[in-house]
Amino acid sequence: xxxxxxxxxxxxxRRRATLVGAAAIATTIPLVLGGCAxxxxxxxxxxKSISVLDYYNQGNDKVVIxxxxxxxxxxxxxxxxxxxxxxxxxxxxxxxxASSRTLPDVLMLDNPDLQQIAASGALAPxxxxxxxxxxxAKGVVSAxxxxxxxxxxxPTVNTIALMYNKKDLSDAGVQxxxxxxxxxxxAAKLTSGSQYGLAFDANATYExxxxxxxxxxxxxxxxxxxxxxxxxGALQLWTDMVKSGSVSKGALNWTQADxxxxxxxxxxxxxxxxxxxxxxxxxxxxDYGIAxxxxxxxxxxxxxxxxxxxxxxxxxxxxxxxxxxxxxxKCLNSAKNQLSMAKQRYTIPSRTAVAKRFGQQVPSExxxxxxxxxxxxxxxxxxxxxxxxxxxxxTAIQSALTGQxxxxxxxxxxxxx
Numbered sequence: 001x002x003x004x005x006x007x008x009x010x011x012x013x014r015r016r017a018t019l020v021g022a023a024a025i026a027t028t029i030p031l032v033l034g035g036c037a038x039x040x041x042x043x044x045x046x047x048k049s050i051s052v053l054d055y056y057n058q059g060n061d062k063v064v065i066x067x068x069x070x071x072x073x074x075x076x077x078x079x080x081x082x083x084x085x086x087x088x089x090x091x092x093x094x095x096x097x098a099s100s101r102t103l104p105d106v107l108m109l110d111n112p113d114l115q116q117i118a119a120s121g122a123l124a125p126x127x128x129x130x131x132x133x134x135x136x137a138k139g140v141v142s143a144x145x146x147x148x149x150x151x152x153x154x155p156t157v158n159t160i161a162l163m164y165n166k167k168d169l170s171d172a173g174v175q176x177x178x179x180x181x182x183x184x185x186x187a188a189k190l191t192s193g194s195q196y197g198l199a200f201d202a203n204a205t206y207e208x209x210x211x212x213x214x215x216x217x218x219x220x221x222x223x224x225x226x227x228x229x230x231x232x233g234a235l236q237l238w239t240d241m242v243k244s245g246s247v248s249k250g251a252l253n254w255t256q257a258d259x260x261x262x263x264x265x266x267x268x269x270x271x272x273x274x275x276x277x278x279x280x281x282x283x284x285x286x287d288y289g290i291a292x293x294x295x296x297x298x299x300x301x302x303x304x305x306x307x308x309x310x311x312x313x314x315x316x317x318x319x320x321x322x323x324x325x326x327x328x329x330k331c332l333n334s335a336k337n338q339l340s341m342a343k344q345r346y347t348i349p350s351r352t353a354v355a356k357r358f359g360q361q362v363p364s365e366x367x368x369x370x371x372x373x374x375x376x377x378x379x380x381x382x383x384x385x386x387x388x389x390x391x392x393x394x395t396a397i398q399s400a401l402t403g404q405x406x407x408x409x410x411x412x413x414x415x416x417x
Contacts, residue, residue, distance in 0.1 A: 047324045049079035053094070054108035054309070055087040060279070064344045072331035078324055091117075098122040103314035105325040111143035111154060111310050111377065112206075115384035118146035124313045125149040129326030131333075139306040140350040143377035152310030155332045156347035159304040159371045160211060160274045162294065166287045168195075168269035176291050180237055183294040187246035190269040198241060199259045199268035202251040202401055206387075208394040210305055210378075211256070211272050212238070214293040216393075217303035217376060223389045224381050226396065227408075227415035233296065235407035239400045252401055263288075274307065275346045275368050290367045306375035308347065348372045392417060 050073075056065045066082060073080035083104065085093055091113050097103045098120055109117060117123055123146075133141040133150050137157075144152040164176060172190050177183040187197030201211045212234065216223075221231035241247040254262070260277045262268045264284045272293065281288050292302040311332055313325045331337065338349035342358050348368050349355045359369035379386045392414040399410040 047078055047320050049081055050105035050321055050324055050328065052080055052082045052106040052108075052328070053085070053090070053104040054082070055085055055090045055110075056108075057084040057086060061345060064341055068332060068337055068341060069328070072328050072337075075331060076324060076327045080328070094122070095120070098314075101317065103316050105314065105316060105318075105321045106328050107312045107314050108309050109152060109312060111152070111306065111308055112379050112386055112390075114144060114152045114310050114312065115146050115379045115386065117312075118149075118151045119384050122314055123151040124315050124322055124326075125151060126153065126313065126326065126329065129313065129323060129330075131326060131330055135351050135353060137350060137352055137355070137373055137375070139372070139375040139377050139380070140308075142380045143306055143308070144310045146383070152312040153329065153333050154308040154310045154350050155338045156342045156345060157306055157308030157350050157372055157375070158274050158276065158347045159307055159368060159375045160214065160272055160293070161304070161367050161371060162270060162291045163263065163273050163277070163281075164270040164289050164291065165263070165266075166289050172269075176289065177294045178291070179294050179298055180296050184237070184241060184244075184246070187241055187270065188244060191246050195266060196248045196262075196268045197246040198270045198272075199247065199254070199262045200238075200251055200272040201254050201256045201259050202238065202242075202394075202397050203253055203255060204394050204398050206390050206394070207256055208397055209390040210307070212393060212397055213305040213376075213378070214272075214303060217305075218293070218295045218300055222381070223378075223386070223393070225415065226389070226392060227412045231411055232408050235396065235400050235411060238397065239407050242401050243403075249401075252398060275348070275365055278346045278365075290364070292367060292371060301374070302371065304371040304375045306372065306377050308350070 052069060054065065056062045062084065069080045069082060094103070094107065094117060103122060127150060131153065133144070133153065136153070140154055140157060141150065144150055144154065168190060169176065174186045174189055177186045183198070190197035202208050215234035215237060216231050219230040219234045221228060221234055242249060242251065256273055259271050260273055260280060263271045264280065264286065293304065295302050311329045313322055313329060316322060335351060335354045338351055338354045339358055341347065342349045343362065348365070349358050352373065355369050355372065359366045382389055396410040396414040399405040399413070400407045405413065
């Protein structure tokens with residue numbers, strides 16, 4: 001998922017609802033590029049440069065990805081011409097490029113967007129270039145697959161967890177919550193004066209849906225059928241905590257970056273957030289801890305959503321360049337580069353063995369390593385229809401948390417919309 005922070009613009013749930021219609025646009029674009037790719041073209045050895053498009057346009061992410069791409073280009077023997085655009089503009093730009101046959105040689109996509117781009121015929125299967133998904137976490141493979149074919153791989157991934165201020169919990173005599181009942185009790189006890197017990201992002205964007213998924217999935221909720229007891233129970237939990245005052249009503253408008261700001265400012269003792277916030281947390285000097293998101297009852301599995309960007313090889317019609325582009329994708333996904341980028345970007349390597357090594361070398365992020373191992377791709381059930389479901393989810397959240405509808409009625413309306 002895209003993430004949003006002071007140092008990067010993604011969970012990874014960064015794009016706004018205005019792009020939901022992009023999937024529909026994709027289905028209207030007649031692409032015949034796949035056939036062009038088999039035509040005559042110069043040998044791969046004659047390729048001197050290739051183009052790359054991504055949305056890492058700020059801070060550390062921009063620098064690290066740029067450095068790694070340059071190193072891969074040097075290793076392969078080509079010049080990398082990189083074009084960086086804002087995250088909110090990427091999908092629309094790609095659809096326009098597909099229509100005009102001006103796609104880049106290497107394309108990065110937020111993993112939930114791969115489905116609609118692959119469905120348009122704009123991407124080449126990675127198997128055609130000998131790139132395998134063997135050794136990757138199940139969710140990573142699912143996120144990069146469309147109709148049984150692998151089209152993209154994410155070198156590093158992320159998810160969200162419960163972060164807490166150790167001093168606040170110690171002073172209040174509160175243990176780190178592991179169940180929903182413990183979470184409600186802890187949040188209530190930690191709410192005092194201007195400080196709330198818990199903060200999360202419940203805004204009307206994909207970020208709001210992304211933050212809700214661990215609660216929904218861990219309670220047996222299903223994005224294919226929103227009007228179920230599992231999803232109702234999760235939304236009731238959120239509604240109860242906002243109504244009781246343990247969670248600020250500001251959550252309805254906060255981004256994940258805002259949630260982190262609240263935590264650093266001492267306005268909340270716990271928050272739901274991702275590893276990309278770690279640099280700011282370290283700089284703040286707060287003694288914080290990380291734990292799995294609490295589950296409905298003891299013994300339940302904490303199911304997290306998978307965030308991260310996949311790298312793909314577009315069908316440009318130039319077979320030589322596509323072969324070279326595949327080498328770049330393979331280079332980005334090497335064990336060495338996965339580990340290096342994960343350490344620099346506070347993300348988790350997507351290869352299981354590399355992630356294990358990362359956890360040993362960076363034990364403070366072991367919780368994220370554990371959660372990524374079983375994290376689910378948001379498009380795993382619905383494919384290209386996921387954006388529509390995400391919109392229904394955050395619409396229901398807004399309706400319930402503002403008191404316009406009960407959680408049950410809000411989800412019923414969402415399911416029928």
